[in-house]
């Protein structure tokens with residue numbers, strides 16, 4: 225049987241499913257892509273709202289270290305191979321293949337010019353249609369069964385329940401954050417019923433709750449603490465960036481990056497250095513007594529009112545020594561992570577132990593998994609999308625080899 229006559233179903237039209245479809249349709253397979261929503265790439269569009277951070281430009285040696293998993297099989301070596309097969313440079317060139325330039329922004333993050341996720345998605349879907357991919361939308365996958373002729377998939381559609389046969393199936397149904405985009409984690413029960421091991425989905429890259437005092441919120445809700453360094457007891461590596469005070473707590477890149485380890489802390493707490501560029505000694509040297517303690521520290525240390533507010537809520541004693549300590553090491557008690565629905569991404573998913581090196585479910589040869597529905601997580605910075613694309617390249621190669629095995 226030639227590849228032209230082999231049929232592949234891809235369940236899920238996020239970046240992982242779309243890129244798997246792109247490779248396999250280019251290789252001559254008949255690809256049908258299903259999504260439960262009426263359009264594909266909804267989370268990709270949401271990701272584009274604040275600027276689509278498609279990948280990162282840091283050296284490759286560091287890149288593979290950004291991925292974490294509770295399953296042994298998704299460790300660094302696996303990521304190194306995936307990133308070699310489809311590298312950050314390949315992803316940049318892929319964006320440029322649509323006539324969209326890319327640029328490196330702050331913290332070496334890579335973005336498409338114009339930050340237009342919509343333009344990119346439109347051109348991408350057009351490319352897939354031209355390559356023969358069939359889009360079957362408003363189809364919710366429910367179950368699978370092995371038949372003599374291939375894998376039978378049970379779907380709910382507007383026309384009622386449908387049962388369709390394919391030679392191979394790639395599941396790319398995403399994690400559990402922002403369920404309104406279609407990634408609702410509804411697939412988990414069906415997977416568990418089939419004996420596939422899944423780690424429960426939890427928030428990753430999310431805001432954290434803080435019990436702010438009323439006076440503090442009235443003054444500072446919506447304000448940013450800029451250029452601070454944060455760390456936690458379980459993750460002493462410092463992360464620099466901006467934090468935003470919200471009604472319920474804190475949001476922002478540096479605290480998202482701590483989520484993975486904060487989740488494990490019984491009484492989660494974050495430390496902040498409000499003046500990371502000045503040592504304690506330097507701050508002491510700069511301190512001048514002039515107009516009263518609070519005015520003096522504000523002027524001597526160039527503190528904004530939010531930083532001052534944070535220092536005061538933690539310790540109202542106006543004493544130079546305690547303030548010096550706290551400017552460099554301010555503790556913030558965290559009440560808990562924000563709900564999964566609000567998180568940028570989720571951790572948990574299909575466990576690596578039950579999959580082979582290309583994402584095929586060992587107990588069901590011919591069924592593959594890819595993307596955020598797998599048990600891996602990564603910080604913000606373009607690592608999530610890069611992980612989806614590199615993973616899709618690996619899995620598409622695996623599907624190709626599986627279907628060519630005769």
Ligand SMILES: Cc1cc2nc3c(=O)[nH]c(=O)nc-3n(C[C@H](O)[C@H](O)[C@H](O)COP(=O)(O)OP(=O)(O)OC[C@H]3O[C@@H](n4cnc5c(N)ncnc54)[C@H](O)[C@@H]3O)c2cc1C
Nearest residue numbers: 236238239240260271277365397398406407595596606609
């Ligand atoms: C606010 C926000 C900002 C983000 N910003 C960035 C960023 O700047 N950079 C970055 O790298 N990442 C970012 N991300 C993360 C990134 O968007 C995701 O990691 C990525 O979309 C995951 O791709 P995926 O294809 O694996 O799954 P998804 O994009 O979640 O797609 C899964 C698809 O599967 C479909 N589906 C689910 N269940 C079924 C079913 N039973 N039947 C049929 N279809 C089903 C869904 O409808 C959905 O279309 C952001 C995410 C959010 C929420």
